[in-house]
Amino acid sequence: MHRILLAAVLCLAALPAASEEVVLGLSSDTVSINTNFDGSEILVFGAIKRDAPFPAEPPMHVIVTVSGPSEPVTVRRKEKKFGIWVNTDAVEIDSAPSFYAVSTSTLLGFALSDTEDVRHRVSIPRAIRSVGAPANIVNSETFTQALIRIKSRSNLYQLNEGTVSVDEQTLFRTSIALPAALTEGDYKTRIFLTRGGDVVSQYETSIYVRKVGMERWLFTLSREQSFLYGLLSLAIAIFAGWGASAVFSLLRR
Amino acid sequence: MQIYLPIAEVSVNAFLLLGLGGIVGILSGMFGVGGGFLMTPLLFFIGIPPAVAVATEANQIVASSFSGVLAHFKRKTVDLRMGTVLLVGGLVGAALGVMVFNYLKAQGQVDLLVKLCYVVFLGVIGGLMFLESLNAIRNVKKGKAPKRKKHNWIHGLPLKMRFRVSGLYISVIPPLIVGVLVGVLAAIMGVGGGFIMVPAMIYLLGMPTKVVVGTSLFQIIFVTAFTTMLHATTNFTVDIVLAVLLLVGGVIGAQIGTRIGVKMKAEQLRILLAMMVLIVCGKLALELLLQPSELYSIAAEGH
Numbered sequence: 001m002h003r004i005l006l007a008a009v010l011c012l013a014a015l016p017a018a019s020e021e022v023v024l025g026l027s028s029d030t031v032s033i034n035t036n037f038d039g040s041e042i043l044v045f046g047a048i049k050r051d052a053p054f055p056a057e058p059p060m061h062v063i064v065t066v067s068g069p070s071e072p073v074t075v076r077r078k079e080k081k082f083g084i085w086v087n088t089d090a091v092e093i094d095s096a097p098s099f100y101a102v103s104t105s106t107l108l109g110f111a112l113s114d115t116e117d118v119r120h121r122v123s124i125p126r127a128i129r130s131v132g133a134p135a136n137i138v139n140s141e142t143f144t145q146a147l148i149r150i151k152s153r154s155n156l157y158q159l160n161e162g163t164v165s166v167d168e169q170t171l172f173r174t175s176i177a178l179p180a181a182l183t184e185g186d187y188k189t190r191i192f193l194t195r196g197g198d199v200v201s202q203y204e205t206s207i208y209v210r211k212v213g214m215e216r217w218l219f220t221l222s223r224e225q226s227f228l229y230g231l232l233s234l235a236i237a238i239f240a241g242w243g244a245s246a247v248f249s250l251l252r253r
Numbered sequence: 254m255q256i257y258l259p260i261a262e263v264s265v266n267a268f269l270l271l272g273l274g275g276i277v278g279i280l281s282g283m284f285g286v287g288g289g290f291l292m293t294p295l296l297f298f299i300g301i302p303p304a305v306a307v308a309t310e311a312n313q314i315v316a317s318s319f320s321g322v323l324a325h326f327k328r329k330t331v332d333l334r335m336g337t338v339l340l341v342g343g344l345v346g347a348a349l350g351v352m353v354f355n356y357l358k359a360q361g362q363v364d365l366l367v368k369l370c371y372v373v374f375l376g377v378i379g380g381l382m383f384l385e386s387l388n389a390i391r392n393v394k395k396g397k398a399p400k401r402k403k404h405n406w407i408h409g410l411p412l413k414m415r416f417r418v419s420g421l422y423i424s425v426i427p428p429l430i431v432g433v434l435v436g437v438l439a440a441i442m443g444v445g446g447g448f449i450m451v452p453a454m455i456y457l458l459g460m461p462t463k464v465v466v467g468t469s470l471f472q473i474i475f476v477t478a479f480t481t482m483l484h485a486t487t488n489f490t491v492d493i494v495l496a497v498l499l500l501v502g503g504v505i506g507a508q509i510g511t512r513i514g515v516k517m518k519a520e521q522l523r524i525l526l527a528m529m530v531l532i533v534c535g536k537l538a539l540e541l542l543l544q545p546s547e548l549y550s551i552a553a554e555g556h
Contacts, residue, residue: 035494038255038264076361078548084541087361087550146549180255180264215259222260222489230485233312233493234478237500241319244504 019051020060022191022203029205031178031187032212039180042066042207044103045173048193054169058196061104061111062164062172065122065192066207068099069185070129075143091143095129098183100157103174105164113197120192120199124148124157155179184209184219260492261305269299270498274313278506281317283514284526289314289444290375292499293367294533301495303364307354307443308484308491309499314445314477316500317507318470325467332418332464335428336471339450342429343476346436351483354441358488361552365541370442372538378448379530386523393520419460419468427458432472440480445473448530 027043044064054060073096079088102122104111112122121127130144151157156179164174187207192199211219222229256267273295281288289310296306325331357363415422431453435446450469454460460468485491514522 033257035256036254037257074361074552076550076552078545078550080544084365085543085545086365090361143549146547147551150547150549150551180257181262183262211259215257218259218493222485222491222493226486226489227482229493230482230491233485233491233496234315234481236493236497237312237316237478237481238319240497240500240504241316241321242323244316244508245320245323248508 020054020193020201021049022193022201023047023049024191024203024205026189026205026207029207031182031207031209033182033184033210033215034213035215037180037182037215039182040178041175042178043173043175044189044191045171046191046203048170048172048201050170055195060166060169060200061106061194062166063105063108063111063122063192063194064101064103064164064174064176065127065188065190066099066101066176067097067127067188067190068183068209069187070095070097072096073147075147077143077146091130091140093128093130093144093147096147097127098156098185099178099187100124100127100151101160101176102158103160103163103176105162105166105172107161108159111194111197112192112199116194116197116199120190120202122192124159154181156181178209182209184211256494256498258301258305258492258495260490261301261309261495263300263302265299265301267498270495271502273299274499274502275506276502278317278503278508279510279513280506280529281503282507282510282512283517284510284522288317288503290371290442290448290530291533293443294371294537301492302490303367304358304488304490305492305495307367307441308481308488309495310443311439311477311480311484312491312493312496313499313503315474315481316496317503318445318473318477320504320507322467322470322474325470328467329418330464331467331471332416332460333471334414335416335419335421335458335460335464336468338414338425338428339432339435339468339472340475342432342434343436343439343472344479346433346438347440347476347480347483348436349433350437350440351480351487353437355487364550367442368537368541370438372534372541374438374442374449375530375534376538378452379527379534381452382523383527383531386520386527389520390524419458419464421458421460423458431457432476435472436476436480439473439476440483445477447473 024046031040031042073093074090075093076087076090078085081088102108102124108123117123117126125144125148128144128147148157155177164172166172187209189205189207191203193201210216254267255264257264273292277288277292280291292313293306293310296310297303322331354363357366412424412426413422414425431450435450438444438449439446447469450472451465454465454469455462481491
C-alpha cells in the first residue's frame with residue numbers, strides 16, 4: 001500500500017503541473033454561533049502560484065469542499081404494520097459529516113475522475129462512510145440515498161456545480177452558504193486543482209464553528225454541570241410562574 | 254427575529270415561540286389544563302427534535318402550574334395530603350417513564366410511542382368529555398339536576414386514609430396508581446397529565462371538583478420538576494432558551510385565558526376543550542395511518 005502511494009506521489013511530482021500551488025484566503029476562519037445566529041456565508045477565494053507558465057491543455061478546474069464534524073448516524077425506514085406506519089429496518093452509517101458542501105467550477109464528473117474521487121472522497125456519496133448494512137436488509141444503498149436526500153433538503157448537503165468562478169486560470173472565488181441549523185466543530189475545507197480529471201494540487205485548512213457568549217455558556221453548563229443546569233431551568237420556571245401571578249394580581253387591584 | 258437554541262441546535266423565530274406560548278397559555282387558562290398536550294405536538298411541527306420538545310415542555314409546565322397553584326393556595330383549594338400521595342406515585346411513574354423513553358429512543362420507536370400515547374389518551378378523554386358535556390348541556394336545557402356520585406368498588410380497598418380537605422376516607426391504592434400512570438405519561442409525552450388526572454380524581458376518587466384542579470397542579474409541579482431533572486441529567490435535552498420563550502408567552506396567555514374562562518359556562522368550556530382535544534388526536538392519528546411523504550428518518554446514534 002505504502003509503495004503504491006509513494007509511486008503515486010512520485011508520479012505527481014514528475015508532472016509539470018505539480019508546480020501549481022494554491023494560495024488561499026477565507027472571508028473569515030471562524031463562524032460564531034451567537035443567540036441571533038441565522039446562517040452564515042463564507043467566501044473562499046485564492047490564487048494559483050506557478051513557477052512556470054501554465055499549460056493550456058487540459059483546462060484547470062477548482063473544487064472546494066467544506067465538511068462538518070462526522071458522526072455515526074442511524075437511518076430508519078417506516079413500513080406499514082398493523083395498519084400504522086412504524087419504523088422497522090435500520091441501517092447504521094459509520095460516519096457521515098453533519099454538513100458537507102462541494103462547489104466546483106464545472107460539472108463535478110467533468111472536473112474529477114472517478115478514481116480521484118475514490119481517493120480523495122470528494123463527492124457527497126463518497127464523503128459518507130458506510131461499512132455495510134445488516135445482511136437481512138436489501139437495497140441498503142437506498143438508506144444512504146435517503147440520508148443525502150433528507151440532508152440536502154435542509155441545505156446541510158450541497159452540491160453547487162459551476163459556482164466557483166475562475167479568472168485567467170489564476171484567481172478563483174466562491175461563496176458557501178452555511179444553514180442556521182449548524183453544529184459546532186472544525187469544518188475541514190479542502191481545495192483541489194484538477195486537470196483532465198486528475199488532482200494536481202491540494203490545499204487544506206479549517207473553519208472553526210463555535211458557539212459563543214451565552215450559547216457557549218449554556219451548552220457547556222448543560223453537559224458538564226447537568227444537575228446545576230436542571231436546577232437553573234427549574235428556578236427560572238418557578239420564578240416566572242410566581243412573577244406572572246404576582247404581576248397580574250397587582251394589576252387586578 | 255431568529256434565535257439559535259443552544260441545545261436543540263436549530264434556529265427558530267422568537268416571536269413564533271412567544272405567540273405559540275401565548276395561544277396555548279390562553280387555552281390552558283380557559284380550561285384549567287397545562288396545555289402540554291397541545292404544545293408538544295406543535296413543537297414537533299416547527300422542527301424541534303422530539304426529545305428536546307418533550308423535556309423542555311416538562312420544564313415549561315413547572316412554570317404554568319406554579320403560577321396556577323399560587324392562586325389555589327390563596328383560596329385554600331389544595332388537598333396537600335392527597336397531593337402528597339399522588340406525588341409519591343407520580344415520582345415512581347416519572348422514573349419508569351424516563352427509563353422507557355430512553356430504551357425506546359435507542360430502538361428508534363420513541364416517536365411512535367409518543368404519538369400512540371397521544372392518539373389513545375386524547376381520543377378516549379376527548380370522546381368521554383365531549384359526550385359528558387353534551388349530556389350536561391341537554392340536561393340543563395331540560396332542567397334536570399346533575400346526578401350525585403355514589404359509592405363504588407374503590408371504597409372497599411384496604412389501607413384507608415382520611416383526606417380532610419376533600420372530605421374523603423378512602424384507600425391510598427387508587428390515588429397511588431393514578432399518580433404512577435400520570436408520572437409515566439408526563440415523562441413520555443412531555444405533559445403534566447392534568448387532562449387525565451382531573452377526570453380520574455373526579456370520577457374515580459370522587460373528589461369534590463373545587464379541590465381537584467389545585468391538587469392536580471400541586472402534584473404536577475413536583476412530577477414535572479422531577480422529569481425535567483431526569484431529562485436534563487440523563488439526556489441533556491432541556492433547552493433553557495426555548496423554555497424561557499415558551500413560558501413568557503405562556504404565563505401571560507394563561508392570565509388572559511382565565512379572564513375569558515370566567516365569562517363562559519362550564520359546559521360550553523368543556524365541550525370546546527373536548528373538540529380541541531379530538532382535533533389534535535385526529536391529526537396525529539392521520540399521521541400514523543396515512544403514508545408519510547418521506548419513509549426514511551435519520552437520528553444521531555445513541556451513545
